[in-house]
Amino acid sequence: MNSPPQGFQGYFKTGTEQEDAELTHVGPGTPCGEYMRRYWQPVAMSEELGELPLAVRLLGEDLVLYRDGSGNLGLLHRHCAHRGASLEYGIIAECGIICCYHGWHYANDGTLISAGSEAPDSPIHGRVVQGAYPVHEHNDIIFAYLGPPDAIPAFPVYDTEFMPDTERKTFSITTPCNWLQVYENTQDPIHVLHLHARSSGVQFGVASGVDQIIEYQETPLGMMNIQTRHVGEHVWTRTTDSILPNGNQTGAIWEEAEEAKSMQRCSILRWMVPVDDTTTRTIGWRFFNKRLDPRGQDNPELVGKESIDFIGQTADERSYEEAQRQPGDYEAQVSQRPIAIHALENRASSDAGVARLRRLIRQNIRHLSAGHDPHRPDFRGLPFISTYCQDTVVQWPGGEASTEDDLRAHGRRVAKAVLDSDHLEPQPRERFVEDEVTDKP
């Protein structure tokens, strides 16, 4: 057997390894940037857009977003096609926007309506077009499509947006690091046990700090992790969605698994949006209902721009010392470097989810680079796309006396029921899962 490495090796570990550009660089023409550009991406919350143009960045591009006098949205390249003045200083018109510098007037699709002092028959009108992208406003989030116009996908709407008796709040959080380290955190469930239950005290539900069996499974939308654990007399199985390329759904924040239930859906649907290679904006909805939060621990008032109602997600919520004493996801992710360098990592068995997610993303990037169409979610005849994030809790026969294999088998059974029922409407789907995972006499 090899002896373990000796200590004091700092001098030998100052390598110059580079980031994994294929997965982390998102600018125009990069492989991952092209992949991201095949999907609708959130670009802003509706509430951010007032009467003035809004300078935004998405996938390394400088853009300007505005709502014109007719109420229609425009998303244009920020620098005017004439001589480059920023359209963030533009004058919003009844239709489109007028550059402040020489009055060139653009429609929301970027076509030139008039070129300031140029004669109406000037050839410039037949030649110039400002870069523009389609936008779609949905439930207080403005989404943009930055890909080739002939490959624009149907706008995706997900089943969890239709949970009954549910309040919804939009949020947006900026994290100064690469998108992938924010995204892959959601397929790293072991960190919940360490970061959120041990290193920093209990930051979420107490039950989330209980040891668990973790497995991973691909889904039609990407992948999910399957977390199964004993909580008292119950066994709780949580599945967490990665909706590729950069969407995520997560279950109830404060879940305590105290009573039997099946297919309890998610408390967050969000996208980890690459602003550029070293800035990520997580934009999404936080969902509130009695089922997800029986104890009233959620706080919708704290949810909004650069703010959410659980600890450790944003830059300014605490002092540096407080963040050092009780670090959260923000500190862990940002401190992995502006772009985490995979070549310097020593991945272990508990990184299986992160490794699998990276592999899936890489496969999809190469699939597209090889000239194939990107994978599109299937509506299966339903009015929405079925997703796979849920919590199911069962009363466990025999209390806590069960083996790891029993738990693993149960977790697989729940995951299979969740997958097998994705053609059903929510209520029959919930009954299907309940039937499949409850032991009948």
Ligand code: FES
């Ligand atoms: S720079 Fe915009 S009109 Fe001249």
Ligand SMILES: [Fe+2]
């Ligand atoms: Fe976390």
